[in-house]
Amino acid sequence: MTSKYDAIVIGAGIVGASCAAELHRAGLRVLAVDAFKVGCGTTGGSMGHVLVMDDSEAQLNMTSMSRNIWNNLAESHSAEIEYNPCGTIWIAADDEEMEAVHSKADNYGKHGIAVQVLDQEGLYSLEPNLRPGLLGGLRIIDDCVIYPPYSSRLFLEPIELRENCRAVQVLDHQVILEDGTKLQGEYIVNACGAAAPDLTPELPIQPRKGHLVITDRYPDFCRHQLVELGYLKSALKMEKESVAFNIQPRLSGQFLVGSSREFAGWDDGINHSILQRMLARACSYMPKLRELLAIRSWTGFRPASPDKMPFIGRWPKVKGLYIAAGHEGLGITNSTGTARLLADEILGRTPSIDPDPFRAARILE
Amino acid sequence: MREEIEVSVNGRLFVVPVGTTVAVAVLLAGETAFRTSITGQPRSSLCGIGICFECRVTIDHHPHQRACHRLCQPGMEILTR
Amino acid sequence: MTKVVVVGAGPAGIAAVWRAAQSQAQVTLIDPHPRPGGQIWLHADEAAAPKEAKPWLDKLDRLPVTRHFGSTVIDILPSVVRMQSESGGLEYVEFDKLILAPGAQELFLPFPGWTLPYIMGAGGALALLRGGMPVKGLRIAVAGSGPLLFAVAGKLAQAGARIIAISEQTSRRRLLGFGVGTLMHNPGKILEGIRHARHYLPSPFYTNTWIKEARGDSRVREVTLTNGKRLHRLKCDLVACGFGLVSSGALAVLAGCDQQSGSTVVDRFQQTSVKNIFCAGEITGIGGVDLSVIEGEIAGLAAAGNESEASRCFPKLEKQRKFARWLNKSFALKAQLKDMPDEDTIICRCEDITYGQLKNLADQCSAKLYTRCGMGPCQGRICSNALKFLLGWDLNTVRPPVFPAKIGDLISTP
Known part of the structure; x- marks a missing residue:
């Protein structure tokens, strides 16, 4: 007898976990499968920064909805997701970036996102370890940090889960596993992140490698997630290699230091030259970082799409197949909103935000 | 007779022979805990050879230094937690 | 000239340096300690060096070798090692051939109370004693497994400690068997054993016995030993406890060298699965100082391109390997030790993670x-080996830096 599920979610990273949880909440019988284990891929290697981004109207809607879901979840499950409501400060190093602070503040304000424009004095009173001579910053008050592997496990707690179970093919309403097992599902969700094209080859998702470094514990060295405004240039341009200053305080008193972006296939080795550039960039913003002990470095693969937008929704070429993949560096943040939007479509609910810019099928047109 | 130097452990001055490790200086000072673990337990040196990181102390304002791995220097300020 | 870099200045490393230098290689020696010798031959000052180490240390002194003592290797790149020098700051050393001889570390197995201050490794106690730890009058229980326990008991007793118990988990039968085997293969070791024994005798000696728990407050006050049936509760001031040795393999794992049963796999010339990287000594499997020396010699010769000379060492190697197998069999850990930790026993001491979790x-x-x-900062060096024994898990993966390094050092370039 083959068992039949309402929905089978392939990929138990944060996006798959969140989608599975949302569909389960709606009353569907859900199975989640993962080729390895929960949150051990991009999710486990990521920072866990939850932030509202305003580089497009669509992204702002998506990140803002997603962040709200996270903040609501934290009211009941703060410890389980290791929630740190530290906020983000975008740092302006020159006049151009300070101008961006003001225009972004207007834009965020228009969408009801709580922000605070920091002048020089304001910036240093919040983050005294930044290098002198910076002009100010934009504080996004309700941004937060969560721990992605814990959160993925939390999402999957009530859900039937098969780990070390690789899906090799998706047919109409059917998933075929490596051992030949066929699973029937009314809805199939490809949430395999950067590996999503393995099952859906037309998806133009590429692994975009990043490095992170974690330090020992230095409580209060830095209190907010700090990101240089130049980060936007780094993240949004599809350059072969780039680095930007990005530091995150963990609840443990440790810090994650990033960030780098490169297209290097699936080679997960440390690229020493880019790691050095990344850390040098960080030290240029926070010179005292030089004295902190780094205890480990590692890499991860962002699932990058050509238009910086994730693919969410029905995939018309296979009956019952839906995509939830391609979130680049915003997968942790947007996992919750993605699940909402996907469930809206599957269940025929009124979409929570305009789904059009995220439609997976856009790539086929 | 080996030469001696003076170091401070938690603000108190001690004279130790040259070549004494910071770990031994801490023990000579009568401290039992080198650090407090993340759940608040007292911890002291386990491996003695620099791999277990249980003997971490603050040396001259630098936190997380392995006491077993460092030799006392004149005037060194050692803080346990 | 072939550039040979040797990491680790213990018996294997020194032997490798000697043989490579003899074969006209340009040799660099790196070790985290301020002086050569490794854990087994390390000494607080010249006068205190062990007798058997002296010829080697003298030999090393005379060799034309670049020495970096007090320097810790934190990363291995193709043909370059990165190390933190004693003065702080990062240095790069280029190599054609790399010989890793980082030695061994103690296996620590968790039991209730093992995180209390003044519970330390058996070798750990020895290292601290060497650094000047006062033990006069302390009541010390020495527990765990392996010949190191007797050496430790001897040295502590010699320094004025009262050895209240030596507790060896292996059986009396296996221990006697080991004694007989040692007498046949390595009679010198028996004399060494007797030298140690005169210091700690007549301390109570238990076989087939291990620690059930330790109790204390700001430090350990009491330890309970068991043979699975009876309990011995003893007041004590210090517990020196180690369950034998395991390879210090982090650098080899980082370099991508194949591993098997917790040690690095080498061919008969001590070359690993990674071209130009050799391993010698305890990193290839626990076998003691004599085996380490021979492996070091072979690695040194082979790395310098002198394979014919290296192959002359093979017969000696086989003899020592036989002894090593005998040793490891005699002190094989019994399955009951897996029951030592309870739900609340901390396994990962950096992050305070319990066995129950x-x-x-x-x-x-x-x-x-x-x-x-x-x-945490130890990168699983302690818990990962314990979990391998307790739950059969593979060892932790290794990511650079192998030891915590200042970010400022990591960004410095050659």
Whole structure:
């Protein structure tokens, strides 16, 4: 007898976990499968920064909805997701970036996102370890940090889960596993992140490698997630290699230091030259970082799409197949909103935000 | 007779022979805990050879230094937690 | 000239340096300690060096070798090692051939109370004693497994400690068997054993016995030994406790060298699965100082391109390997030791993760992801070996830097 599920979610990273949880909440019988284990891929290697981004109207809607879901979840499950409501400060190093602070503040304000424009004095009173001579910053008050592997496990707690179970093919309403097992599902969700094209080859998702470094514990060295405004240039341009200053305080008193972006296939080795550039960039913003002990470095693969937008929704070429993949560096943040939007479509609910810019099928047109 | 130097452990001055490790200086000072673990337990040196990181102390304002791995220097300020 | 870099200045490393230098290689020696000798031959000053180490240390003194003592290797790149020098700051050393001889570390197995201050490794106690730790009048229980226990008991007693118990987990039968085997293969070791024994005798000596728990407050006050049936409760001031040795393999794992049963795999010339990287000594499997020396000689010769000379060492090697197998069999850990930790016993001492949090997880990777076990500053060096024994998990993965390094050092370039 083959068992039949309402929905089978392939990929138990944060996006798959969140989608599975949302569909389960709606009353569907859900199975989640993962080729390895929960949150051990991009999710486990990521920072866990939850932030509202305003580089497009669509992204702002998506990140803002997603962040709200996270903040609501934290009211009941703060410890389980290791929630740190530290906020983000975008740092302006020159006049151009300070101008961006003001225009972004207007834009965020228009969408009801709580922000605070920091002048020089304001910036240093919040983050005294930044290098002198910076002009100010934009504080996004309700941004937060969560721990992605814990959160993925939390999402999957009530859900039937098969780990070390690789899906090799998706047919109409059917998933075929490596051992030949066929699973029937009314809805199939490809949430395999950067590996999503393995099952859906037309998806133009590429692994975009990043490095992170974690330090020992230095409580209060830095209190907010700090990101240089130049980060936007780094993240949004599809350059072969780039680095930007990005530091995150963990609840443990440790810090994650990033960030780098490169297209290097699936080679997960440390690229020493880019790691050095990344850390040098960080030290240029926070010179005292030089004295902190780094205890480990590692890499991860962002699932990058050509238009910086994730693919969410029905995939018309296979009956019952839906995509939830391609979130680049915003997968942790947007996992919750993605699940909402996907469930809206599957269940025929009124979409929570305009789904059009995220439609997976856009790539086929 | 080996030469001696003076170091401070938690603000108190001690004279130790040259070549004494910071770990031994801490023990000579009568401290039992080198650090407090993340759940608040007292911890002291386990491996003695620099791999277990249980003997971490603050040396001259630098936190997380392995006491077993460092030799006392004149005037060194050692803080346990 | 072939540039040979040797990491580790213990018996294997010194032997490798000697043989490589003799074969006209340009040799660099790196070791984290201020002086050569490794854990087994390390000494506080010249006068205190052990007798058997002297010829080697003298030999090393005379060799034309670049020495970096007090320097810790934190990363291995193709043809370059990165190290933190004693003065702080990062240095790069180029190599054509790399010989890793980082030695061994103690295996620590968790039991209730093992995190109390003044519970330390058997070798750990020895290292601290060498550094000047006062033990006069202390009541010390020496527990665990392996010939190191007797040496430690002897040295502590010699320094004025009262050895209240030596507790060896292996059986009396196996221990006697080991004694007989040693007499046949390595009679010198028996004399050494007797030298130690005159210091700690007549301390109570238990076989087939291990620690049930330790209790204390700001430090250990009491330890309970058991043979699975009876309990011996003893007041004590210090517990020196180690369950034998395991390879210090982090650098080899980082370099991508194949591993098997917790040690690095080498061919008969001590070359690893990675071209130009050799391993010698305890990193290839625990076998003691004599085996380490021969492996070091072979690695040194082979790395310098002198394979014909290296192959002359093979017969000696076989003899010592036989002894090593005998040793490891005699002190094989009994399965009951897996029951030592209870639910609340801390396994990962960096992140304070308990056995209860770990024992139902699938593997090391799950433990890292869902509990942070093994992700503290020691990078799983302690817990990962314990979990390998307790739950059969693979060892932790290794990421650079192998030891914590200042970010400022990591960004410096050659």
